[in-house]
Amino acid sequence: MNVKLNDNVLVITGKYAGKQGKVIATSPKSGKVTVEGINVQKKAQKARKANEVSKIVEKEGAIDVSNVMVVCPKCDKAIRVKHEVVDGKKVRVCGKCGAVLDKAYAGKGKAVEAKAEAPKKRTRKRAAKAEKPADAE
Numbered sequence: 001m002n003v004k005l006n007d008n009v010l011v012i013t014g015k016y017a018g019k020q021g022k023v024i025a026t027s028p029k030s031g032k033v034t035v036e037g038i039n040v041q042k043k044a045q046k047a048r049k050a051n052e053v054s055k056i057v058e059k060e061g062a063i064d065v066s067n068v069m070v071v072c073p074k075c076d077k078a079i080r081v082k083h084e085v086v087d088g089k090k091v092r093v094c095g096k097c098g099a100v101l102d103k104a105y106a107g108k109g110k111a112v113e114a115k116a117e118a119p120k121k122r123t124r125k126r127a128a129k130a131e132k133p134a135d136a137e
């Protein structure tokens, strides 16, 4: 599958043809993608707990990956994805302008990756325990 999470894609067939959206879920096994704002379906959600309210929620349904094309972030066109090897890894590139589509390699890989995320140190605040008065009972 050439479409990955967070890609911008253009829908080419069906009711949503011509619309663009961000990929919010992929399922490579079934060859489907879920695109933000595309194929929105209404579902009735019934209240199951006392403090919930029955309502209609709108949720995107998955569409077939063959119905979308990746939009190149650089030349802003729906493109065919090509593959190239960068730093020994196969990456996706734009079939038209040659821009690297995989973000980790967009800036030529490793240097960018290393900087990306230093693990945050967790400082856990302990709630100062209120001392129980001796005569609590």
Ligand SMILES: [Zn+2]
Residues within 6 Å of the ligand: 072, 073, 074, 075, 076, 077, 079, 094, 095, 096, 097, 098, 099
């Ligand atoms: Zn391009």
